[in-house]
Amino acid sequence: MYRYDEYDQQIVNERVEQYRDQVRRRLSGELTEEEFLPLRLQNGLYMQIHGYMLRIAVPYGFISSRQIRMFAHIARKYDRGYGHFTTRQNIQFNWLKLEDTPDILTDLASVEMHAIQTSGNCVRNITSDEYAGVAQDEVVDPRPYAEILRQWSTFHPEFAYLPRKFKIAISGGKEDRAAIYAHDIGLSVTKNAQGEVGFRVLVGGGLGRTPVIGSEICEFVPWQHILTYVESILRIYNQYGRRDNKYKARIKILVKALGIDEFKRQVEADWADLKDGPGTLTAEEVDRVASFFTDPAYETLTDHDSALNEFKADSRSFSNWMLRNVKPHRVPGYAIVVLSLKKPGTVPGDATAEQMEAIADLADRYSFGELRITHQQNLVLADVRQKDLIRLWQEATAYELTAPNIGLLTDIISCPGAEFCTLANARSIPLAKLIAERFESLDFQHDIGEITLNISGCVNACGQHHIGNIGITGVEKKDHDEWYQVSLGGAEGNNSSIGKIIGPSFTFNQVPEVIDRLLQVYLRERMEAERFIDTVRRIGHGPFKEYVYATEFAVEEEEIADKHVVVPAEYSVPYYSPRF
Amino acid sequence: MIIKNKAIVADDWVVLRLSEQESADNVTVPAGKVIVPLQVWLQQRDALQQRDDIGVWLASAERPEDLKDDVHKLSVIAVDFPKFSDGRGYSIAYNLRARLGYTGELRAIGDVLRDQLFYMQRVGFDAFAPRPDRNIEDALKGLSDFSEVYQTSFNQKLPLFRRVQRKGNPAADMT
Numbered sequence: 001m002y003r004y005d006e007y008d009q010q011i012v013n014e015r016v017e018q019y020r021d022q023v024r025r026r027l028s029g030e031l032t033e034e035e036f037l038p039l040r041l042q043n044g045l046y047m048q049i050h051g052y053m054l055r056i057a058v059p060y061g062f063i064s065s066r067q068i069r070m071f072a073h074i075a076r077k078y079d080r081g082y083g084h085f086t087t088r089q090n091i092q093f094n095w096l097k098l099e100d101t102p103d104i105l106t107d108l109a110s111v112e113m114h115a116i117q118t119s120g121n122c123v124r125n126i127t128s129d130e131y132a133g134v135a136q137d138e139v140v141d142p143r144p145y146a147e148i149l150r151q152w153s154t155f156h157p158e159f160a161y162l163p164r165k166f167k168i169a170i171s172g173g174k175e176d177r178a179a180i181y182a183h184d185i186g187l188s189v190t191k192n193a194q195g196e197v198g199f200r201v202l203v204g205g206g207l208g209r210t211p212v213i214g215s216e217i218c219e220f221v222p223w224q225h226i227l228t229y230v231e232s233i234l235r236i237y238n239q240y241g242r243r244d245n246k247y248k249a250r251i252k253i254l255v256k257a258l259g260i261d262e263f264k265r266q267v268e269a270d271w272a273d274l275k276d277g278p279g280t281l282t283a284e285e286v287d288r289v290a291s292f293f294t295d296p297a298y299e300t301l302t303d304h305d306s307a308l309n310e311f312k313a314d315s316r317s318f319s320n321w322m323l324r325n326v327k328p329h330r331v332p333g334y335a336i337v338v339l340s341l342k343k344p345g346t347v348p349g350d351a352t353a354e355q356m357e358a359i360a361d362l363a364d365r366y367s368f369g370e371l372r373i374t375h376q377q378n379l380v381l382a383d384v385r386q387k388d389l390i391r392l393w394q395e396a397t398a399y400e401l402t403a404p405n406i407g408l409l410t411d412i413i414s415c416p417g418a419e420f421c422t423l424a425n426a427r428s429i430p431l432a433k434l435i436a437e438r439f440e441s442l443d444f445q446h447d448i449g450e451i452t453l454n455i456s457g458c459v460n461a462c463g464q465h466h467i468g469n470i471g472i473t474g475v476e477k478k479d480h481d482e483w484y485q486v487s488l489g490g491a492e493g494n495n496s497s498i499g500k501i502i503g504p505s506f507t508f509n510q511v512p513e514v515i516d517r518l519l520q521v522y523l524r525e526r527m528e529a530e531r532f533i534d535t536v537r538r539i540g541h542g543p544f545k546e547y548v549y550a551t552e553f554a555v556e557e558e559e560i561a562d563k564h565v566v567v568p569a570e571y572s573v574p575y576y577s578p579r580f
Numbered sequence: 581m582i583i584k585n586k587a588i589v590a591d592d593w594v595v596l597r598l599s600e601q602e603s604a605d606n607v608t609v610p611a612g613k614v615i616v617p618l619q620v621w622l623q624q625r626d627a628l629q630q631r632d633d634i635g636v637w638l639a640s641a642e643r644p645e646d647l648k649d650d651v652h653k654l655s656v657i658a659v660d661f662p663k664f665s666d667g668r669g670y671s672i673a674y675n676l677r678a679r680l681g682y683t684g685e686l687r688a689i690g691d692v693l694r695d696q697l698f699y700m701q702r703v704g705f706d707a708f709a710p711r712p713d714r715n716i717e718d719a720l721k722g723l724s725d726f727s728e729v730y731q732t733s734f735n736q737k738l739p740l741f742r743r744v745q746r747k748g749n750p751a752a753d754m755t
Contacts, residue, residue: 012728121667153731158702158733239672281741284741285741287748294749379749
């Protein structure tokens, strides 16, 4: 994976000192909270219900064992012993003190990490395919370009105060695993008929309040020009994106307003001036960065280890795990292993310090010391010898990392929700747990097969509910009651779609029953081997909607004595959130 | 006092802002060194371009191309930041410098705070009028937060990868 040179290290070190001074000025009152807000946000620091939350960048989801050990250290020393992996392939710590954050950044810088631009109205951490470099369908490895774009966007002087946040995803496989249609800019690195590398560029996708599938702005931008082309898109957006209403400020609204053809004309008029200029990428730089993403020292092995098959026959748990959590690798004798952070009963995406250390050990022992974080909030060991799978499974099972549910119903994507986030209308994590417990039966899950279930506590869609086959969104009605909308038919990948709401919203305890009814309709209507999403697309929303609302719900909601009471954090934070 | 060319210097330019009762075509531009709103310049150009003590400022929603025939006549152009979070001024500055070839003083005015100065100087600002309630000595420090940058902009035309020999992965076979 990429290693910092002295320039990268110096920039990150100087950032720590800049931030340390900003915190000092905030604590001394030189900076108002309003002035400090965009500064801390550009450093990933949010003020949440319990205190400060720090989102640490994991560039394109790649992380070393040394780095994840540092997360464990941070979890223990500054937080409550755990961290939360997010749909942005990052990690968040939820219980920090403002005064500690500069030291945390110093610790992170010592392992070549930072929290730069993980929030704020700037170019965010770039996300990519968690199987980059090892996927069988890969056309071009996206990682060198993801790193080049990371450096280009880091402290870009012109685009630090955009109308709104800006997310770029890049994928290099035939199948899109980076949700590039749901990003402000989606890049698919590919080859043209002459075998030259370039990018299909999508623009104006995004979730949130107004979900939009990105439009193609250019079918093929040769690799040399990708930085300048992206620069021109950002410049047009920075000048003309709406700033009067934050809900209409994303680039998707501008692209819709102008139309993709006019938007493209403006971008390319700006770009004409940059094309072939000094910002043009050089082969030397691509080669330099690519040298960090060469193959590890693979052994010459063959597929189909016989011991594996024997053990599969003996152990149902192991064979289920092989079926769901182990993916084919492009090198014979190797496999991709997904460690599930979705064991029913646990919080989706959470890992304890102890688990993180165990994961680091597993990476060192079985996967060249590297890991990837997925946007589905799981972890990937990308280069495991097939003959190590049994031992790996046994060791990972001891740390509850082998729930055989990848791509199944309980592999729920969830935002932190109202217990943590000041934006959320409703709780997400307890609902995810309730659903996972209800559908814990593996036989049932395997029978249902591939399905995605996404939960967001509000319309901002951190749980990416629009692209879940089943999407759940917390909506606020009167008096702080929790209500949830359910949508159906969303999907990511090459055939992306935005889910549609099925009807009136539900209470917390009704949601699992709603899901059960949706699944009953699927089981009744599905044709041979048809996935849930395919049945939805074939028969439409009608039958699902009809069945869900046909009968009353027999569940009861617990009585909450006073729903306006928010339990305060156990330590004093200097500046309280408005919820207190 | 303003910051100009990385030093704190005395400044005798006055920024003219129109009141609600005034309009660009009939406001009286006072004598002395005045930075007038773009609309005043456009409405009263014939008279104003006779003077050598006139600068022009742009609001964040205005277009630098409106000055394309005038950039060589002006010794000061200012860009107003109505709020520090309004980033349009950065692109205005870049376009004035890189596209319109403006070479005179480019001044940031309005809600100008220490932590924006580094970015501002990169896109072409060379003068800064920090908000008057802030310590200007402190603001000056903002210009030197970083000693190295990755990407091209106006003050650094070459990206890092074209300026220095950066190391690749020593473990990789570079053949």
